[in-house]
Amino acid sequence: MPTVWWRRFLRWVITLDQDVSPEDKKTRAYQALPHVTNYIFFFGGRLRTNKVSNGTKYLPPTVLFMIVVPCVLFSIFETPYATTRHDNRSLIALVVLFYYFWLMTIISFVQTAMSDPGMLPRNIHPGQWQTQNEFSSFITPQDYYNIVTLPAHTSKKNHPEMNNSIDIKYCKTCKIWRPPRSYHCPTCGVCIQTHDHHCIWVNNCVGQRNYRYFITFLMGAISTSSLLIITGSIHLHRVHGVTSRAPVSILLIIYGGLVIWYPLILLLYHIAMTATQQTTREYLKTMSDNSVKNPVMHPRIKRVPTNIFDRGNYVTNMFSLMGQVRGPNVWSPRDKVNQTGDWRLQEW
Amino acid sequence: MKEDHTLHDTATEETPCTESIGKTVSTQQEPSYNAPDISNVIVHLPPIINQPVQFPVYPKQTEEQGDGVEADQSVESESDIPLFFNYHEFQETYYIEAGSIDQGAKEHDQEHALVITHFPNIYASLDSTEWETTRIVRISRAYDKRVNYPCFSEYIPGSEPAAIVNDTTKDKFVCQGKVPRDGQWYGYSSVSPLSLYFTPTQFQEIISKINQLIEEEYKIGSLTNIVDLSLGVFTLGLYTWIRSRSAIAKSSKLDDYIIQLNNSPDFKRCGVMLIPLTRSGYLSLDFQVPIPSVLGG
Numbered sequence: 284m285p286t287v288w289w290r291r292f293l294r295w296v297i298t299l300d301q302d303v304s305p306e307d308k309k310t311r312a313y314q315a316l317p318h319v320t321n322y323i324f325f326f327g328g329r330l331r332t333n334k335v336s337n338g339t340k341y342l343p344p345t346v347l348f349m350i351v352v353p354c355v356l357f358s359i360f361e362t363p364y365a366t367t368r369h370d371n372r373s374l375i376a377l378v379v380l381f382y383y384f385w386l387m388t389i390i391s392f393v394q395t396a397m398s399d400p401g402m403l404p405r406n407i408h409p410g411q412w413q414t415q416n417e418f419s420s421f422i423t424p425q426d427y428y429n430i431v432t433l434p435a436h437t438s439k440k441n442h443p444e445m446n447n448s449i450d451i452k453y454c455k456t457c458k459i460w461r462p463p464r465s466y467h468c469p470t471c472g473v474c475i476q477t478h479d480h481h482c483i484w485v486n487n488c489v490g491q492r493n494y495r496y497f498i499t500f501l502m503g504a505i506s507t508s509s510l511l512i513i514t515g516s517i518h519l520h521r522v523h524g525v526t527s528r529a530p531v532s533i534l535l536i537i538y539g540g541l542v543i544w545y546p547l548i549l550l551l552y553h554i555a556m557t558a559t560q561q562t563t564r565e566y567l568k569t570m571s572d573n574s575v576k577n578p579v580m581h582p583r584i585k586r587v588p589t590n591i592f593d594r595g596n597y598v599t600n601m602f603s604l605m606g607q608v609r610g611p612n613v614w615s616p617r618d619k620v621n622q623t624g625d626w627r628l629q630e631w
Numbered sequence: 632m633k634e635d636h637t638l639h640d641t642a643t644e645e646t647p648c649t650e651s652i653g654k655t656v657s658t659q660q661e662p663s664y665n666a667p668d669i670s671n672v673i674v675h676l677p678p679i680i681n682q683p684v685q686f687p688v689y690p691k692q693t694e695e696q697g698d699g700v701e702a703d704q705s706v707e708s709e710s711d712i713p714l715f716f717n718y719h720e721f722q723e724t725y726y727i728e729a730g731s732i733d734q735g736a737k738e739h740d741q742e743h744a745l746v747i748t749h750f751p752n753i754y755a756s757l758d759s760t761e762w763e764t765t766r767i768v769r770i771s772r773a774y775d776k777r778v779n780y781p782c783f784s785e786y787i788p789g790s791e792p793a794a795i796v797n798d799t800t801k802d803k804f805v806c807q808g809k810v811p812r813d814g815q816w817y818g819y820s821s822v823s824p825l826s827l828y829f830t831p832t833q834f835q836e837i838i839s840k841i842n843q844l845i846e847e848e849y850k851i852g853s854l855t856n857i858v859d860l861s862l863g864v865f866t867l868g869l870y871t872w873i874r875s876r877s878a879i880a881k882s883s884k885l886d887d888y889i890i891q892l893n894n895s896p897d898f899k900r901c902g903v904m905l906i907p908l909t910r911s912g913y914l915s916l917d918f919q920v921p922i923p924s925v926l927g928g
Contacts, residue, residue, distance in 0.1 A: 383867075390867050404912040408719060408769065411813045412751040419757075422812070424747070426721035432713045434775040448713050449774050459914050460718060460771070463778055499864050591778060606860050608780070608849045611883075613912040624756025 298324040299334070313616035315628045319405060321472040328616030330397040332486055333471055339483040343396055346484050350392060350504075353511055353538055354385050360531040361514055374517060381510040388503035392485065395497045400490035401476030403465060404614040405457045406626040421631045427453040437591040449591060458631070464592070466564060477607065480563040489563075492609045498553060504546040511539030555584040557604040558597040565590075714793035717784065719769040719915065720821055721747050722795075726808035729816070729925055736811045745808045746795050748788055748823035749815070752919060754906055766815070766923070767906070768823045770838065770916040780849035781913040782842050787834040789822030796820050803827070806925045816923050824923045828901045837892065837905075841916065844885040845908075 294301070300317035313328025322331045332343070365374035409421035435449035453460050454467050457474045461467070466478040468488045477491035489497045515532040522528040556566050561584070569587055570578040586593060594600050614627065622628055722744035727736045749768050755761030773784040784791065789802060797820035800807075804826045806816035825834065850856065862870035874880050889905050892898055898905075906917040 386867050387864075394868060403914065404910075406753055407911055407914050409751065409753060410721070411747065411810070413812050414814060421751075424721040431718045433718065434713050434715050435778050436775050437778075447775075449778060451718060451774075459912070462772065462781070462914065463774065495860060495863070603779070603851055606851055606856065608851060608853075608856050610780075610849065610913075611909050613909050621756060624759065626753040626756075 295327050296325065298328070310620070310622065311616065312614070312618045312620045312625075312628070315620065315622045315625075316616055319472070319628055319630050320402075321470060322616075324616055325397070330393075331399070331616065332397055335470065335486060339486065342484050343486045346392065347389075349542065350385070350389050350507075353507075353535060354382075356531055356535060357381060357511065357514075360529075361518060361535070364518060364529075365514070371521065374514065377510060377514050377517070381507065381514060384503050384506040384510060388500060388507050391496045391500035391503055395482070395489065395493050395500050396485035396487050398487075398496065399492050399612055399615070400471075400488040401465075401478075401492040401610070402471075402614050403457065403459060403461075403474040403476060404627045405459065405473075406629060406631065407459045408453070409458045409626075409631070421458065423453075423455060423458070428455075435591050438594045447591065464562060464565075476610070477562065478564055480567075491607060492612070494607065495605065495609070498550070498605050501546045501550040501553070505543060505550060508539040508543035508546075511535045512543075515539070552584070553605075554601065557601040559584055559586045560590055560593040560600040560604065561587065562604070714791075715773065715775055715784070715786070716791045716793035717748075717769070717771045717788055717821060719750070719771055720788075720795075723747055723810050723812075723817065725812075726810045726817075728808050729806055732809070736809075739808075743819065745810060745817040746819065746821055747810075747817055748804070748821060749817075749920065749923065751813070754910060754917070754919065761919070764922050765902075765919050766824070766921075768825045768918045768920055770918070772915065776842070777846075781845050781908070783838050783916040785835045785838045785842070787823075787829060787831045788825055789820055790831055791821065794821035797822075802831075804923065806923055816925060824920045825903075825918055827923075828903050828920065838916065840888065841885065841908075844888060845913075848883070848885060 294314070298313050298317060300323075311328055313324040316328075317323055317334070321333050321335075323334050324331050362378055365371050365378045406421070410424040410427060411422050413420055413422045431451045432448050433451060435447055437447055449463055451460060451463070454474050456467055456472075459474060461474055462476065464477045465474050467474045468478065468481050470481050471488050475488045475490035477494070479489040479494055479497075481488045482497070485497075485500075487493070512535075515529075515536040518529050518532040519526070519536070526533055553563075556563060561569070565587075566584065567578055594603060620628065722741070723746075724739045724741065724744045725736055726739065726745050728734070749766040752761055752765045752767050754767070755765065768788060770783050770788070773782050776782040786792075786794075788794070789796070789804075797818070799805075800818060800820060800822065802822060804822045804824045805818050807818045809816050829837075847853070859871065859874065886907060886909070889907050893904050902921040904919040906919060908916065911917050
C-alpha cells in the first residue's frame with residue numbers, strides 16, 4: 284500500500300528509524316541511516332541530531348533557550364532605550380553589534396549541533412565474504428584486530444625523540460581502517476574524521492567538518508555576553524545607577540557575567556590544545572596516561588614530544604586545527620541510494 | 632597472525648627499496664596536473680609488465696592486539712622505523728591448491744599461506760552482476776607522505792617495502808589457491824590482480840596525480856580555504872551556503888580526473904574502474920577489477 288503524502292511529508296520533516304516502504308527502496312540515504320546509526324534527520328537529511336535516551340537530551344534545548352531568552356529581554360528593554368532617545372544614539376552601534384554576534388552564536392550553534400561532523404561511511408573495508416553453509420556474512424580476519432604501525436611523515440625536523448610512526452586501527456563496528464585522529468563515537472554510532480569530542484551540550488560530535496562552527500559558537504557566545512554586560516552597564520550609568528529605572532539591565536549584566544565563563548574557559552582550553560596540536564580527545568588521553576584525575580584543573584597544557592602532527596609552532600598548530608579544511612561530505616544523507624543494495628546501510 | 636607473515640622466498644635485496652622510494656619522490660616532482668586530460672595515461676592490456684621489478688623483501692612489522700608492544704623484535708629494521716605495507720591484506724592457510732583441485736581444501740603452513748589481495752566489491756549490491764564478476768583491490772593510505780589529509784600509496788601492490796614476495800611468480804599475479812570460504816583465487820605474494828593491468832610506472836603516475844589533486848583540495852593555506860573560513864564566519868554562514876550551491880563547489884578536478892580515467896578506452900577494455908573517492912570516504916583508493924580465476928576453477 285503506497286504511503287500517503289502526509290506521512291511522507293512527516294518523514295521528510297523528521298526521519299526516525301521507522302520502516303521504509305517498498306516503493307522507497309531507491310531513495311535518499313537519510314531514510315535508512317537512522318537504522319545503522321544513532322542519528323535522526325530533519326528536512327530531508329539537511330539537519331541531524333542524536334536519538335539519545337538519557338537526561339542529556341534536554342541540554343541542547345536548554346542551550347537554545349539560554350541563547351534566545353537574553354535576546355528577547357534585550358529587544359524589549361535595551362533596544363528601545365538605545366534607539367528612541369536622542370541622547371542614546373551612541374548605543375546603537377553596540378546594539379547592532381549585539382544582534383550580529385547573537386546571530387553568529389545561534390547560527391553557529393545550529394551548525395555545530397545539526398550539521399555533519401565528518402561521518403565516515405561504513406563497510407568499506409570488510410574482510411572476506413563467507414558463503415558457506417547457506418549462511419552469508421562478512422568475516423573480519425584476525426589480522427584486522429591488530430594495531431598496525433606504519434611509517435609516518437612529520438613536519439617536525441630533527442627531533443630525536445620522534446619515532447616517525449603511526450598506529451592505525453580497524454573499526455570493527457564500521458568495518459573500516461580508520462584514518463589517524465578518527466574515532467568511533469559510541470553515542471552517534473559512527474566513525475568521525477579528526478574527532479575532537481562528543482559534545483553533550485550540542486548533542487553532536489565535534490569533528491573535522493564542524494570544528495570551525497564550534498569555535499565560532501564559543502567566540503559568538505563570549506562576544507554576545509560581553510555586549511550584554513557593556514550595554515547594560517552603559518544603560519545603568521545613564522540612569523545614574525538608579526536600579527529601579529533599569530532593573531532588566533541589572534538582570535542582563537548578571538546573566539552575561541554568569542554565562543560568559545563557560546564558553547570563555549572552553550575557548551581558552553581549545554586555544555591551548557590546538558596550539559599544542561592536540562584534539563580534546565588526545566589531550567584527555569594524555570592526561571589519563573599521566574594519571575591526572577581532573578584535567579580541567581590541570582595547570583598547564585603541554586606539548587607532547589612524540590606528537591607527529593605537531594608543526595613546531597604554536598600559531599601554525601592552532602591555524603592548522605581551527606582552520607582545517609572541512610573536506611567533502613563523504614557520506615551525505617542526501618545521497619541517492621539503493622537501500623537494499625548499498626553496503627554502507629547494512630549492519631554485519 | 633601478522634607475525635607469521637613469514638617470507639618463504641628470502642632473496643633479500645635491500646637496495647631496490649631505497650631505489651623505489653627515490654623514484655617515487657622524483658615522480659611527484661614532475662610537471663603538475665593542468666587539466667583533466669588522460670591523454671598521457673597509457674594502460675596496456677595484459678600481459679604488459681615489460682620491466683622486471685625487483686621487489687624488496689622486508690618482513691612486516693606488526694604489533695600485538697591491544698597493547699603497543701612489538702610482536703617480533705627480530706623483524707625490526709636497523710633504524711627502528713616501521714616499513715610500509717598494504718595493511719588491507721592478510722593471509723589464509725586453509726585453501727585448495729591450484730594444481731590439485733580434486734584433493735579439496737586443506738590446511739597449509741604459514742610459509743605457504745595465500746595472501747588476500749582482492750576483496751568483495753562492496754560498491755555493488757549482492758544481487759548484481761558486478762558483485763559476481765568483479766573484485767576490489769584496495770590501495771592503502773601512505774602516512775609516510777602525509778598524515779593530515781589523504782594521500783595514497785604509489786607502490787603497486789606487491790612492491791611495498793614490506794610486501795610479501797614470491798620468487799616464482801615475482802611481479803605478476805598468479806592464482807595459486809582457492810579459498811573455499813569465499814570461493815576466490817589468490818596468490819602467494821602481495822602482488823594483486825592490478826599487476827595484470829598496470830606497470831608500476833603507470834600505476835605510480837596515476838596515483839601521483841590523484842595525490843596531487845587531493846593535496847590541492849586539502850591545502851589549509853589555499854585561497855579557497857582562507858576565503859571560505861573568513862567569509863563563512865563573518866557572513867554568518869551565508870557565504871558557505873551560497874558557495875555550496877554554486878557550480879564551483881560541485882565541480883572537482885579530482886572527480887573529473889577519475890571519471891575521465893574510467894571512461895578511457897584502456898580502462899574500459901581492461902574492465903578496470905577506479906571508485907570515486909567520495910564513495911570510499913577517502914579511506915582507500917579502490918580499483919574494481921575483473922574477478923581473477925583459473926580455467927576449471
